[in-house]
Amino acid sequence: xGAATMRGRRARGPIRSRGAAGRSQPxxxxxxxxxxxxxxxxxxxxxxxxxxxxxxxxxxxxxxxxSSLDGVGGVTGDEAASPGTDAARPVVSESQAMEIALAExxxxxxxxxxxxxxxxxxxxxxxxxxxxxxxxxxxxxxxHAELLALRDAAAGFVGxxxxxTRVVSTLEPCPMCAGALVAARVARVVYAASDPKAGAxxxxxxxxxxxxxxxxxxxxxxxxxxxASAQLRAFFAERRSR
Ligand code: ZN
Numbered sequence: 001x002g003a004a005t006m007r008g009r010r011a012r013g014p015i016r017s018r019g020a021a022g023r024s025q026p027x028x029x030x031x032x033x034x035x036x037x038x039x040x041x042x043x044x045x046x047x048x049x050x051x052x053x054x055x056x057x058x059x060x061x062x063x064x065x066x067s068s069l070d071g072v073g074g075v076t077g078d079e080a081a082s083p084g085t086d087a088a089r090p091v092v093s094e095s096q097a098m099e100i101a102l103a104e105x106x107x108x109x110x111x112x113x114x115x116x117x118x119x120x121x122x123x124x125x126x127x128x129x130x131x132x133x134x135x136x137x138x139x140x141x142x143x144h145a146e147l148l149a150l151r152d153a154a155a156g157f158v159g160x161x162x163x164x165t166r167v168v169s170t171l172e173p174c175p176m177c178a179g180a181l182v183a184a185r186v187a188r189v190v191y192a193a194s195d196p197k198a199g200a201x202x203x204x205x206x207x208x209x210x211x212x213x214x215x216x217x218x219x220x221x222x223x224x225x226x227x228a229s230a231q232l233r234a235f236f237a238e239r240r241s242r
Contacts, residue, residue, distance in 0.1 A: 089126040089127060090126070091124055091125040091126055092121070092125055092126070092127060093125065094121075094125075094166065094168055094190050094220075094223060095223060095224065097119045097121055097125075097127065097166075097168040097190075098119075098168050098170070098190065098192060098223050098224045099224070100117075100119050100127065100130055100168075101117040101118055101119045101130070101145075101168050101169060101170045101192075102117060102170055102192075102224065102227055102228060102231065103117065104117030104118070104119070104130050104131060104132040104145065104170075105117030105132050105133070105145070105170045105228070105231055106132075106231065107132050108132045108133045108134070108145075109235055109238075111134070111136060111137040112136040112137070113132070113133045113134060113135055113136045113137055114133055114135075114232070114235060115132070115133070115170070115231050115232060115235050116132065116133040116144065116145045116169070116170055116171045117130070117131070117132045117133075117145050117169070117170050118130070118131055118132075118144075118145035118146040118148075118149040118167060118168065118169040118170070119149065119167070119168045119169075120149045120150060120152070120153035120162070120165055120166070120167055120168075121165060121166045121167075121168065122164065122165055123163075123164030123165065123187075125166075128152070128153040128156055128165065129148075129149040129150070129151075129152035129153040129156075130149060131145050131148035131149040131152060132145050132148075133145045134148060142176065144173075144174065144176065144177050145169065145170075146167055146169050146173050146177035146180065146181070147176065147177055147180055149167065150162065150167070150180055150181075150184050150186075153165060154184065160184065161184065161185045162184045162185060162186055163185050163187070164187050165184075165186050165187060166186065166187060166188040166189070166190065167181060167186050167188075167189045167190070168189075168190045168191075168223075169189065169190070169191045169192070170191070170192045170193065170224075170228040170231070171191060171192065171193050171195055171199075171228060171232070172191045172193065172194050172195040172198075172199035172200070172201050172202070172203055172221065173189060173191065173199070173200060173201050174195070174198045174199070174200055175198070175200040175204075175205070175207060177200075178200035178201050178206075178207040178208055178217075179200075179207055181207075181208060181217045182207060182208065182213055182215050182216075182217060183215075185215050186217050187217065187218060188217060188218040188219075188220065189201060189208060189217050189218070189219055189220070190220045190221075190223050191219075191220075191221055191223070192222070192223055192224045192225045192227065192228030192229075193225050193228040193229045193232060194221060194222075194225070201217075201219045201221070202219060202221060206219065
């Protein structure tokens with residue numbers, strides 16, 4: 001199967017047949033404390049938490065592996081793939097991508113998962129992947145929406161560097177997912193609701209702009225933050241009412 005075909009298949013969204021049957025009821029989640037009845041500090045406006053300088057950004061996008069890393073995983077710096085284009089898929093804005101991410105998130109409660117959704121856009125703004133949180137469904141502590149979407153997007157690339165891509169998430173990425181954004185060389189992350197208990201893109205720390213790391217990810221927060229927070233609050237309110 002060619003890369004373009006793979007991208008097309010993946011871009012249509014999650015096709016999962018596994019049901020939640022047999023899974024134990026979801027356990028209380030640390031996020032519940034963040035999105036309970038009390039007000040949650042969420043940025044109302046789109047606010048740039050950190051932005052890499054344009055020159056650094058260009059260098060980051062054109063980043064190639066140092067010669068010492070060439071050959072690791074069978075991929076050399078010269079072989080790092082670019083996202084390419086696919087005219088069959090429409091270009092979407094980041095706000096439209098966030099609406100897709102919110103729609104993905106809305107699928108998670110059906111299997112007892114906290115509603116978090118994520119979309120990966122290529123450099124032109126075409127959807128490469130869209131996933132939602134499947135931690136309870138999969139019984140997998142790493143099955144966060146952002147990580148699953150990155151894996152799907154990477155499956156349509158040659159190599160692991162998702163150069164020029166953007167990740168749009170309904171919740172501020174945690175340390176694991178923020179680390180994955182850096183590792184994947186993602187150019188920019190846009191998130192809706194801040195997570196004061198686990199957020200690693202500006203709340204507790206900012207792994208996306210740590211000068212000790214070899215890649216920076218531009219961070220934009222608060223895009224449709226009210227909608228995402230309301231979705232999370234409704235989920236936890238419903239669960240408490242059972
Ligand atoms: Zn995460």
